Amino acid sequence: NYLQPAVRRNRAAAERGGFTIMSLNTAGGGWQYEASALERFLPWPLSDRRAREECARRVNIPGLTGWCPQTLLDVAQLASYYDQIVIEEAYWAAVSGTPGAAFPNAFYLDALDYGGTIRTGTQTLFGSVRGGKEDLKQDTAYAYVDTVLAYNVYKACNVDIIVDDHLFDAGAQAGNNTENRENGSWIQKLGPSDCSSLIKLLKSRRKNHPLSLWSDPKLGRRDDWPGALH
Structure with missing residues (x-):
């Protein structure tokens, strides 16, 4: 997992005056555009089944054989379904004290849903329905922003954080308070009551949109x- 040794990567980037960013976005290729266009503009049975099946093959998810993501939002939400696993694993590794585990300084994603979530369900953000009306997972979403906030609160409540023009990994950058004040940085630390209230709030918010996995291989x-959490 890329995020398991992220502390080392964050530290190395900070020492060079940079920061780390992890791209969790994805994009379709010409094969996806072609299959989508044929599906949209040619009525069945004239639509090219071979193009649709080739698109499904390139998506490369076991059990996905006859559906091609029709839009970039379909691609984004399918990617977000698996992105949530990576983010959740890294979050728990970091807060449980796994050595070296951390978030990068920034994530790069395709789209955000209401409340800072990422849509993992099958209904697109524009309202297009892919599953049947009985599909209870159409608008399922994962608490992306609240998870990132919870991670940062955990870090702030357990280690000193440098507050300056940039935010750095505290373990790598803090040094001693006197030295950092002389350099124009300030050391701030959340108090116990702040930590308790923030952690309680974010735990509650994360429960509203937890990691959610289900079996719908026809829609990916x-x-x-791959090695999904349970």
Whole structure:
């Protein structure tokens, strides 16, 4: 997992005056555009089944054989379904004290849903329905922003944080308070009451949109691939 040794990467970037960013976005290729166009503009049975099946093959998810993501939002939400696993694993590794585990300084994602979530369900943000009306997972979402906030609160409540023009990994950058004040930086630390209230709030918010996995292989959602959490 890229995020397991992220502390070392964050530190190395900070020492060079930079920062780390992890791209969790994705994009379709010409094969996806072609299959989508044929599906949209040619009525069945004239639409090219071979193009749709080739698109499904290139998406490369076991069990996905006859559906091609029709829009960039379909691609983004399918990617977000699996991105949530990576983010959740890294979050728990970091807060449980796994050596070296951390978030990068920034994530790069395709789209955000209401409340700072990422949509992992099958109904697109524009309202297009892909599953049946009985599909209870159409608008399922993961608490992306609240998870990032919870991670940062955990870091702030356990280590000193340098507050300056930039935010750095505290373990790598803090040094002693006198030295940092002389350099124009300030050391801030959340008090116990601040930590308690913020952690309680963010735990509650994360419960509203937890990691959610289910089996719908026809639309690319699996709960057993690749090494999915349970």
